[in-house]
Amino acid sequence: MTDWCMVIDLEKCVACQGCSIACRMENNTPVVSPEEAKNGREMRWNDVFPLPVHLGPDQGEYPNVKMHYSTRPCMHCKNAPCVKVCPVQATFTDEEGIVRQNYNRCIGCRFCTVACPYGVRYFNWFEPQWEETLAEYRNPDQLVVKGSLEGPAVRPVGVVEKCTYCVHRLVKAREQAKVEGRDFRPDEYVPACVQTCTGKARFFGDLDDPDSTVSQLSKSLRATHLLEDSGAHPKTLYLAEG
Amino acid sequence: MQQNLILHDRDELIAPLYQFDRKFWTTLATLIIIIAPGMLLYVRQLVLGLGVTDLNRPVFWGAYLVNFIFLIGISMAGTVISAVLQLLKVNWRRPITRIAESLTVFGLMTAGLQIIMDMGRPDRLAYTLIYGRLQAPLLWDIASLTLYLLTAIFALYLQLIPDIALLRDTIPATAPLWRKKLYEILALGWTGAKEQWRRLEKAITVVSVFIIPIGISLHTVTSWLFSTTVQPGWKSTILGPYFVVGAIFSGIGLLFIATTFAREYNKHLKAYITETFYTNLGWIFIVMSAVWFYFTLNETLVVVTEQETLEFPVMASKLFGQFAPAFWGMNILMIAATWILVAPKFISDKPSRNPLFQTVTGLGATAIAVIIFFLLWLRLPALAAPAIQTALILAFVLFFIFALLGVTQWMKTRLITSTVIASGFVLFGMWLERWNILLPTLTHARLMPYTTYNPNVTEIAVTISTFGILTLMFVVFYKFFPSISIWEVEEGRALEADSAHQ
């Protein structure tokens, strides 16, 4: 069974935030005003953030500073707390190990946002808006499964959204292969952040295939997870620095 | 005296139901003025989205959820008083069963309303039925709430039937036709036949037995919403019983306030709801406060001692950080409430000359204590020196003790007033408790800088509105039905007379 997984090599990551922007353009996450952003309403499905999060005296003072960055997509947890608490199955794990979101069903109770230990779920506080020029560059793709919107077309107000490993790209790649009358190859599908990554720090593939890059990398001694002890069994892998 | 009461019973309790006097209309108008702004702001929220509140990431839940838990909690009043005391055949429960049961119904209704107001997509409410996942704690809560509400309505209605029949039979000729029809339909053809009584009593007992576990399940399941997540501060195994205890505690508090409100509104009720009720229920109140302190100590002490990396920052923010005013405010309110209830029982009736026990001293000390509390809260930079802080805290403790001692004498002679004050403290303290459970965890999310949250105008107005609606339901309901279960009181008298004869 396919088990899609992302590996992020923090040694190679240059914290350029390219992944963050690629994700924004690919998935049409709305831009919010600076005031709203200050109020914690910004949306970055893929965030680049300093580690540890709570900067304190431990980091030292300029010029003797110790500072790390990490990047955070959804972990697509194997025991996903978000999936467990959703009352209407608006968020669910599919057969290929991707935690997906059904925007037509979400009732906006925000239980999943509260339950996710990684804080990678975002709520549409207002009707999403784009300034004119930005709106012209929106991704026209639209994934509709059984009549339900799953992105990346614009989501309505009042629902929760999150990183889906760009699942619409998977569907598109499969359809392409079908049209061309050949079998689908796993390397035909990567999320936008992986495609963009400046430092080539991101890898993507099938964790279930022992020969895939991600499987090989997962055996590295540097391989680890974010908050390994959260109980959520996060899947997205990190290769630690150093 | 006894005889007189029985003769007047029906007049005093039924006549006001048909008097739509100035007092009623002013109360109604005041309530509507209180409710209106919140409702308007809620409509704005419906149009624009939840963004009009001050919720954010990671504080996805706020004042609405606190209100929800609080309202669920106060709805416990009906179960305890009515069902438990009913089963124990306690006699002093009779005059207040009706008020207690109606509080359950109205509390649950407003709690449901509050949770709908908190939804991002209230238009999709039906999805919880259509696509409901039985494994999700939220669905357990919805199921439990619905079941509890239906059972509570049923229990209230059962108790009402004989009284509705009485209303049907005694309705004045001037009453509007629809009211006659209403009572006629609701009375279900009750004639007071022996068989009907037998069945009613049986049904009431059965419902009383069932409503207790249903009530406890609701409070427990509500706590599971939090304790089944992996978030620091919530994943605690005692949250379930803690919520149940808190619910009974605040439920009794509300019951005291509601009965006193009813007594003041219709002075005749004073002959029925007597000080006996305040004294007896007061004892249960005291016991609950002790249990509540016990649980709070458990929750706090364990986390403070183990200093676990995720849990401790949450607790520290309550003890010393941004939630300290709410946390210590809660504790101070609860200590004061317990003192108000307990202390008068220990002093003698004779007024004391000791200046420590004078009301003036008490009030003066209270004022000073309140000022010091706010000084500590504001954290003025000028007072930041550790020595000054310590001095302030010590002064606060000293004046707080003076305040408690000073008011005791005054409380002794005013049982009802002091019980109501204690109830007010408990209600506010319990609201703060819910706040202290919910928000410190949310503001201390993992992998995100710690944040703050304060409800904004919309949330405050909607909160006021919600409590206004609760009161409105109460006022309107008792314009149609007597606030005292007439038949139960009469039955109680008959039993008393019976035992006196033997």
Ligand code: SF4
């Ligand atoms: S990281 Fe959060 S949103 Fe992603 S699967 Fe895990 S719990 Fe769900």
Ligand code: SF4
């Ligand atoms: S906010 Fe939406 S996705 Fe999240 S738990 Fe509620 S219904 Fe499910």
